[in-house]
Amino acid sequence: MVETEVLKPDAGGIARASALLRGGGLVSFPTETVYGLGADATDDRAVARVFEAKGRPSFNPLIVHLPDAGAVAGYARLEGDAARLADAFWPGPITLVLPLRxxxxxxxLVSAGLPTVAVRVPDHALARALLARAGRPVAAPSANPSGRISPTTAEHVLAGLAGRIEAVLDGGPCAVGVESTIIGFDPTPVLLRPGGLPVEAIEACLGGPLLHRAPDSTINAPGQLGSHYAPVAPLRLNAAAARPGERLLGFGPVEAAAxxxxxxxxxxxxxxxxxxHLHALDSGGAMPIAVSPIPDTGLGRAINDRLRRAAAPRG
Incomplete structure (x- = not known):
């Protein structure tokens, strides 16, 4: 057990967080998507502690966060369609899976032994200030126990990881609220995980449709486990209404939603x-949660992806 510090989003907090990262500590920090659990991506022990703190399967790769696109060159090859997407959308909620340099x-441990690495530049001033001050590539999955609901506030982080990590840099609630969209290149751009940047915007930039990863493909990027983002309570999707004993997570003009x-x-x-909302409903115990239908377009794809994984059978 360690005593988890809560750091203010000021120069002192950034300095303390960066010192902890450089010393092998684990620091949660906000991005525009969710709170990440940061570790020095060059430090094997620090990265191993991320897996330990989260209880995360070692075959699930991590995303490396960098302060700007120029920093990518030291760790991966950014060229072709990947460079076009970086120019258009970084900083922002898109992760690119690139060949390791x-x-x-x-x-x-960051790439789970693969010849590629997932990289992104977050669109959050506090995150980029921390990354610049740390001067290290920072591996940062979502700051929650593996498979549980992703955190969008410092309070969510502390609820799941207090005592397991050194600090949380409290930057308030996250604006986007779902993880980044992940794009791979094989060599054609392929959607590996829908997320905070709509697929339509990416396809418009590329001038053509993305390929889509087959559901049973080998895991080659973060966020591809079948059961993930799961509350303790069972989840039922596409519910017209709640059944007796369920609580309804609504969308649109529905009645009787909790x-x-x-x-x-x-x-x-x-x-x-x-x-x-999943955190709030799950905190009430194991009463089942029913979820209203959500259109599978734009950000709805990312929302439905998270909900399907949350509702998947637990192995």
Missing amino acids: EGGGLSP LNLSPSGDMVEAAANLFH
């Missing part, structure tokens, strides 16, 4: 509320 110094992702049907509002 030999001699870059990243721990092999909580509603967006009464007006706003996908951005729904994405931002998703994990917060």
Whole structure:
């Protein structure tokens, strides 16, 4: 057990957080998507502690966070369609799975032994300030116990990881509320995980449709486990109404919802509320949760992806 510090989002907090990271500590920090659990990506022990703290399967790779696109060159090759997407959307909620650069110094635990690494530049001033001050590539999955609901506030992080990590840099609630969209290149761009950047925007930038990863493909990027983002309570999807003994997580103008992702049907509002509302409903015990149908377009794809994984059979 360690005493988990809560750091303010100021110069002192950034300095303390960066010192902890450079010393092999684990620091949770906010991004525009969710709170990440950061470790020095060149430090094998620190990265191993991420897996330990989260109880995360070692075959599930981590995302390396960097302060700007220029920092990528030291660790991965950014070219072609990947460079186009980086120019268009970084900083922002998109992760690119790139070929590892030999001699870059990243721990092999970060990429789970694969020849590629997932990289992104977050669109959050506090996160980029921390990354710049730390001067290290930071491996940062979501700051929650593996398979549980992703955190969008410092309080969520502390509820799951207090005593397991050194600090949380409290930057308030996350604006986007679902993890980044992940794009791989094989060599054609392929959607590996829907997320905070809609697929339509990516396809418009590329001038053509993305390929889609087959559901039973080998895990080659974060967020591809079948059961993931799961509350303790069982989840039932596409529910017209709650059954006796269930609580309804609504979307749109539905009646009798315990909580509603967006009464007006706003996908951005729904994405931002998703994990917060799941946390709130799950805190009431193991009473089953029913979820209203959500359109599978734009950010709805990311929301439905998270909900399907949350509702998947638990192995």
